[in-house]
Amino acid sequence: MNKDKALEDLFLAQQPHFDDNDAFMASLQKRLDAVEYIKQHQEAAIRHYKLTMVLAFVVGLISGGVAMAYVLFMPASVPLFTFRVQTGFFGWLAENSRLIVVTALSLLMSFGLISIVKNVLEIVHMRRRLV
Amino acid sequence: MTRQDFIANVEREQEALRGFLLALCCGNKDEADDLAQDALVKAYLSSAGYQEKGRFRSWLFKIAHSTFLNHKASCRTTESLDEARTLVSSTSADASFAHQDLYLALRTLPPKERSAITLFYLNGYSIKEIATITDTSEDAVKKQLSRGRDQLKEKLKL
Numbered sequence A: 001m002n003k004d005k006a007l008e009d010l011f012l013a014q015q016p017h018f019d020d021n022d023a024f025m026a027s028l029q030k031r032l033d034a035v036e037y038i039k040q041h042q043e044a045a046i047r048h049y050k051l052t053m054v055l056a057f058v059v060g061l062i063s064g065g066v067a068m069a070y071v072l073f074m075p076a077s078v079p080l081f082t083f084r085v086q087t088g089f090f091g092w093l094a095e096n097s098r099l100i101v102v103t104a105l106s107l108l109m110s111f112g113l114i115s116i117v118k119n120v121l122e123i124v125h126m127r128r129r130l131v
Numbered sequence B: 001m002t003r004q005d006f007i008a009n010v011e012r013e014q015e016a017l018r019g020f021l022l023a024l025c026c027g028n029k030d031e032a033d034d035l036a037q038d039a040l041v042k043a044y045l046s047s048a049g050y051q052e053k054g055r056f057r058s059w060l061f062k063i064a065h066s067t068f069l070n071h072k073a074s075c076r077t078t079e080s081l082d083e084a085r086t087l088v089s090s091t092s093a094d095a096s097f098a099h100q101d102l103y104l105a106l107r108t109l110p111p112k113e114r115s116a117i118t119l120f121y122l123n124g125y126s127i128k129e130i131a132t133i134t135d136t137s138e139d140a141v142k143k144q145l146s147r148g149r150d151q152l153k154e155k156l157k158l
Helices: A005-013 A021-073 A088-095 A097-130 B003-024 B029-045 B056-074 B076-093 B100-107 B111-122 B127-134 B138-156
Strands: none
Touching: A005 B111, A005 B138, A021 A097, A021 B003, A021 B029, A088 A097, B003 B029, B003 B056, B003 B100, B003 B111, B029 B056, B056 B111, B056 B127, B100 B111, B100 B138, B111 B127, B111 B138, B127 B138
């Protein structure tokens, strides 16, 4: 497509000139400083969040392991919990108390691990968006 | 790209960018400068992924163009009021406003046509480059240029 000469001349004759370039750049530098500050703040928050997650992971793993070891090393003949009523379902619960507690602990630890892994992935995603 | 590199490139291109946005904003300098600053902050935030070596200006214009369109879309409801206000101010105080006729004519064009016309006539981009900057096809750019040119010539009585 060819340029319309009259229009081109009009646009070229009316090229704007700015005499406040320094003020514009100073204002931009201020905005970039603010952006940098927010970025640093977000990065620090992400670091803090990541550390908390790692700490929760380690504490959860250790306390879960200790609780499991405690349950498994208890004498098999002694139930972990008993009920006043010893018949039917309650009797079965008391008999299998070790198994029930270990299963509940395993489930709790699994859920904890899954949610921590999800959070860590979210942190990685947030970091990618920041860079 | 480091901040220093970014600033050095912006210092070189800022006049062209501001001129482009000034034309898109039909002579409203405050609005154009605000949009230029917003676009430059966006560009800075995505400058880590900047790969188009040697085409910094086109890359900036692309960001500025989308910033302008978003801005237009977000303030469409108050636009007619603002335009009326701008028209009043430009007729009363702009004896020294050399570009008034051109800006008034540009104001009658839809934003996309205004962008295409400005990039073509003010910044000297080719149709292919305009298509890249505005994220449209070359045929669409040709239509925008043709419609925009006819409308401008009619308004400016060229």
